[in-house]
Amino acid sequence: xxxxxxxxxxxxxxxxxxxxxxxxxxxxxxxxxxxxxxxxxxxxxxxxxxxxxxxxxxxxxxxxxxxxxxxxxxxxxxxxxxxxxxxxxxxxxxxxxxxxxxxxxxxxxxxxxxxxxxxxxxxxxxxxxxxxxxxxxxxxxxxxxxxxxxxxxxxxxxxxxxxxxxxxxxxxxxxxxxxxxxxxxxxxxxxxxxxxxxxxxxxxxxxxxxxxxxxxxxxxxxxxxxxxxxxxxxxxxxxxxxxxxxxxxxxxxxxxxxxxxxxxxxxxxxxxxxxxxxxxxxxxxxxxxxx
Ligand SMILES: NC(=O)c1ccc[n+]([C@@H]2O[C@H](COP(=O)([O-])OP(=O)(O)OC[C@H]3O[C@@H](n4cnc5c(N)ncnc54)[C@H](OP(=O)(O)O)[C@@H]3O)[C@@H](O)[C@H]2O)c1
Numbered sequence: 233x234x235x236x237x238x239x240x241x242x243x244x245x246x247x248x249x250x251x252x253x254x255x256x257x258x259x260x261x262x263x264x265x266x267x268x269x270x271x272x273x274x275x276x277x278x279x280x281x282x283x284x285x286x287x288x289x290x291x292x293x294x295x296x297x298x299x300x301x302x303x304x305x306x307x308x309x310x311x312x313x314x315x316x317x318x319x320x321x322x323x324x325x326x327x328x329x330x331x332x333x334x335x336x337x338x339x340x341x342x343x344x345x346x347x348x349x350x351x352x353x354x355x356x357x358x359x360x361x362x363x364x365x366x367x368x369x370x371x372x373x374x375x376x377x378x379x380x381x382x383x384x385x386x387x388x389x390x391x392x393x394x395x396x397x398x399x400x401x402x403x404x405x406x407x408x409x410x411x412x413x414x415x416x417x418x419x420x421x422x423x424x425x426x427x428x429x430x431x432x433x434x435x436x437x438x439x440x441x442x443x444x445x446x447x448x449x450x451x452x453x454x455x456x457x458x459x460x461x462x463x464x465x466x467x468x469x470x471x472x473x474x475x476x477x478x479x480x481x482x483x484x485x486x487x488x489x490x491x492x493x494x495x496x497x498x499x500x501x502x503x504x505x506x507x508x509x510x511x512x513x514x515x516x517x518x519x520x521x522x523x
Contacts, residue, residue: 298353325371379443444502
């Protein structure tokens with residue numbers, strides 16, 4: 233298949249390119265190649281005429297989204313609209329990458345594809361709008377991911393949580409991490425492999441939750457990172473309100489899929505994924521024991 237990947241040098245895009253290019257004609261489109269907020273720029277897709285268009289582009293600095301709602305909606309909602317409209321015209325399948333932040337976090341157990349979104353911040357509202365626009369193309373997959381870590385690091389966020397923790401520990405900085413916000417840490421390599429399976433197996437169109445199995449607080453995630461690295465920095469659990477963030481965040485945004493197991497697709501547990509990430513990134517060696 234011919235598959236266009238928008239945001240191909242981003243954290244997820246990099247792993248999508250790696251996952252897809254051996255078996256498919258993967259067309260990587262960087263931000264320089266295409267501007268999703270500009271319909272005319274998106275017409276480039278017509279020239280390539282792919283079977284599938286995967287849109288990973290986003291403005292996802294959650295706090296900044298509160299200050300820049302127009303930019304946030306331009307990229308996350310209007311961008312999705314442009315891609316869905318062009319996909320529909322050329323009869324391509326649209327894959328829109330969405331987020332756990334479409335949920336309000338009040339459920340206190342993992343959200344499935346059957347739960348009703350109710351975003352509580354501008355980023356989440358804009359991504360939900362993007363989901364709705366994506367549905368204008370009947371041939372669509374909405375893939376909700378969460379708390380990504382991948383070797384490329386999020387270009388829109390300047391890295392990822394794992395690397396931030398490692399940098400702070402190496403500088404011997406005291407580290408305070410929230411212990412009352414729960415999520416599903418997800419390795420972009422596993423997310424990319426799963427997205428590949430979904431499109432390749434031609435699963436029914438619709439919404440899928442794609443995260444590593446299990447969940448934890450950000451503090452527990454940090455603890456596991458340091459345990460695997462054999463580091464022992466001054467790590468303190470704190471409450472979310474101590475951070476005085478501009479944007480509200482869901483307290484419990486872990487995701488699980490009740491659809492993928494029905495098609496025999498299981499994603500490994502987040503601790504195993506983290507271990508492999510640390511190897512891939514060269515932080516630990518292959519033989520470092522996990523437990
Ligand atoms: N990171 C997370 O923890 C997380 C969690 C849940 C869901 N998600 C979703 O997952 C997707 C991928 O995240 P990621 O971490 O891979 O992000 P990323 O590293 O920031 O990648 C996004 C890519 O899109 C490009 N891009 C940004 N704005 C664009 C625009 N207006 N037009 C065209 N391209 C544009 C970026 O290019 P430049 O950097 O050159 O601008 C970058 O290559 C996003 O849709 C995000 O909402 C992320």
